[in-house]
Amino acid sequence: MMHCNKSAGRHSPGAGLVGFTLVELMVTLVIVAILAAVAYPSYVAQVRRGSRAEVKGALLEDAQFLERNYTVNNCYHRTDANCTTACTPPGSGCVSLPREQSPERGAAKYTITVAYSDEAPCTLGHCFTLSAVPTGTMTGDACGTLTLDQAGIQGASGDVATCWQR
16 A cells, blocks of 8 residues: 655745745836936926026026125226226136036036126126036936026026025
């Protein structure tokens, strides 16, 4: 008489098999992919908003610097009160902006420049426009170049209200 072992080839529950099934792994991957698809664009938008906020602060800082220079020298573009002399090319006696890029250290996301107008109603050195041109990771930003002039008028390549408020 032969004895048949009915448990041969079978595993009892809790016998040490651990792991995930392919279905469980695929469900997990789908959930992670959905979360990434939703979260990543929001993350990028927040980083861009933060970079725009930083450059707006830099533009305001430069504008305050130019206003202080105007108070002392009666013109924005010169530090030696020789207001009838242009600063082309920049040299001795010409203003240098304290913030020429944003962020101040590291890879530039914006390059900041100043232009002085001599078109009516301005005379040489009595009007300026600061421009923050996006570079690096901010290239292609919907707001584009942000501007600020001596009257406090804000501008942008995109929607001004949205770009300066966000």
